[in-house]
Amino acid sequence: MSRRDGDALPLTAAQREIWLAEQGARTALDVYRIGDYLEVHGPVDPELFEAAVRRVVGEIDALHVSFVDDGQDPRQVVRGAWAWEPTRLDLSSEPEPRAAALAWMARDRMRPLDLARDPLFSFALISLSPVHHLLYQNYHHLVMDGFGVSLVRRRITRTYTALAAGGPVPPSPFRSLDDLIRSDADYRASGQFTSDRSYWMERFADRPEPTQLTGRAPRSRSGLCPAAEPALLRVDTLRAAAAQTEAHWSRPLIAAAALYAHRLTGDEDVVIGLPVTGREGADRALMSSPGAVSNVVPLRLPVRPDTRWHDLVAEAAQEADAALAHQRYRSEDLFRDLGVPGATGSAFPLVVNIMVFDSPPSFAGHPATLHYLLPEPTTGLSLWVTGRRGGSDLQVELKGAPQAWSDDELAVHQRRLLALLDSVADCDPQETVGRIGLLTVGEERELLALGAGPVARASAESLLEVFRAQVRAMPDAVAVVGSDASLTYAELDARANRLAHALIARGVGPERLVAVA
Known part of the structure; x- marks a missing residue:
């Protein structure tokens, strides 16, 4: 720790927005929790795991704070020590150990937290068998974002590996919380902040209406069960579409999501939310500081039935590149600048979240599989695409607001999105998007069957x-x-x-x- 117990620090801009959003929600939502678990296929020493976790937590300033509000501004207050310990669970005797582990993690993610008194993180070693373990980490979003989670996971893995080998643990790569707060404040006082604001104000000066994907009244949905089972998408499908348009593979994915929203709503001015790290182009402090600075930027794409697929992908590439260049300017600031109501969730009824990691995970030499714990959106739909950079497959999962989408509807939308991605991989780049198929194979078969009956003569009447x-x-x-x-x-x-x-x-x-x- 670089600070003393009781020191009060300001919040980063991201923390302030998360604080305000959760205070307005008045209930625990998993959208304010972030984490993952590493599935290790091999033995794990519980004592060494706990030693590694305790050591890493001690290196991260952002995990040693609580949050208070004195009626003027919320602040984060340094806590010199927490009364906490990693959880150890042996579920090997359960009839379905993995299901029991997932249920425990779901409960832990919804566990109420007192922001002023509780540690805002948790770790667990969950044993499914002597050679099958889940290494779980979970945080309140106030203290950690997705990029920070990856930094902590990597550090725990390297620390455990060094301890298991009996060698020295490499020095901590983490910068202090002061560095992170200072970098955020310096940006907001800089010319880059002014330039970013000008870009976004010009891009959204006409205040486009959000693309409303559903207008149904709230409904109930099954508790903690997944709304749609994850599906695999072959990366070569996206790369084929990208090669035809000379773009990165993520750009056809964004274009397909915009096309899907257009076909779902008829809107010809589609706005998509794209989560970003909020760190690109920043100083080195942000790239090595676990904490909360991530953002969601809007992508605005014109989509008409006569738009060529090549042009839509090119537009998506240009829009994404420009947005990433200005990604540190917060979308909540943009809403306030424009004088429009609402929060990030209501402004982006469709979010495309692309999370890929650099190398195949492992743990002390044992093969491992990384699983993200994906929150449900508060409104609309979120398309999550996760996997390994350079890998052969990506995992696609569609999450929907429980009050707006049923389990069956989400499953149908996910199948149609996958069918659309298959269609655009094979289509002529000059094809107009209004002619690109959207139905699954089964839906096409049902539709064709409707036209297989007797043919009647057309009426002369209007x-x-x-x-x-x-x-x-x-x-x-x-x-x-x-x-x-x-x-x-x-x-x-x-x-x-x-x-x-x-x-x-x-x-x-x-x-x-x-x-x-």
């Missing part, structure tokens, strides 16, 4: 005449069905008439009324 005849013949029959309501032919006819009268009152001519009808 569509409007056919509708009027149906109103007279079956006024109480259901005409249209929506997500939460339905209309009979008589009700639909009455609504159409009211709309026509309203348009006439506004001076709309007969030719426009026919088009509306």
Whole structure:
């Protein structure tokens, strides 16, 4: 620790926004918890694991603070020591050890925390068998972001490996919390901050409406079970699409997400949220300081049915590159600058989160598999793409706000997104996006089956005449069905008439009324 017990420090800009958001939520949400677990296929010494974890925690200033609010500004106060210890769980005798471990982790992630008194982190060694272990780490988002989690995981692995080999532990690479806070404050007082603000203000000066993916009322969903099972996506699928457009593989992924939102809503001005580290282009202090500085930047993409796929990917690449160059300017600051209400969650109903790591994980020479613990969004949908840089597969998982999306709906959306990514990998770059298939193979088969019946001669009557005849013949029959309501032919006819009268009152001519009808 570089500070004394009781020292008060200001919050970083990211911490302040997380503090305000959680105070407004008034309940524990897993969106404010972040972590992962490393699945180790080999023996793990519990004593050495605990020694490694305790040593690393002692190196990280950000884990030795509590948060208080004196009515003016929240502050983080240094705590010289915590009464805590890593948890050890032996679940090898459980009927389903892995399921029991996942349930325990889910409960721990939702465990209430007193920000002024509790350690805002937890670690656990969960044994499924003598040669199968889960190394779990979890943090409140106030003290750690995703980049910081990766730094801590790497340091624990290297420390344990050194201890297991009986050699010296390499010096800590971490900078102090003072360095992190100073870097954040220096940025906000710099010309780069002003330049970043100007970019974002110009890009969103017309205050586009957020792309609303669903308008349904809240609903309940199954508790802690995953909403959609993760699926594998072959990286060569994305690389094929990228090669056709001379872009990085992530750019077709972003373009496909924007296309999906366009097809889902009809919006031709799509805004996507892209989580970023908030550290690129910063000084070295941020790159070696575990803590909370990450951000979510908006990507704004024009999507029309006649847009060529090549042009949409090129637009996504240009937009992403520009956003990353200005990624330290917080989206919450942009909302305030524009004078628009809402928080990050409501501004980005679709988030694309791409998390790849550099090398295959291992633990003291034993093979390991990294699993991210993904939070559910508070609104909308989040598309998570995780895996190893240079690997053959990526894992795709779609998470949805529990109050808006059912488990079955999320599974369908995930299958369609994967089908769309397969389609764009094979399509002509000059193809217009309105002609790119969106349905899964099963849905296409069902659709084709609907056209396999008898063929009737086309009526000479207009569509409007056919509708009027149906109103007279079956006024109480259901005409249209929506997500939460339905209309009979008589009700639909009455609504159409009211709309026509309203348009006439506004001076709309007969030719426009026919088009509306």
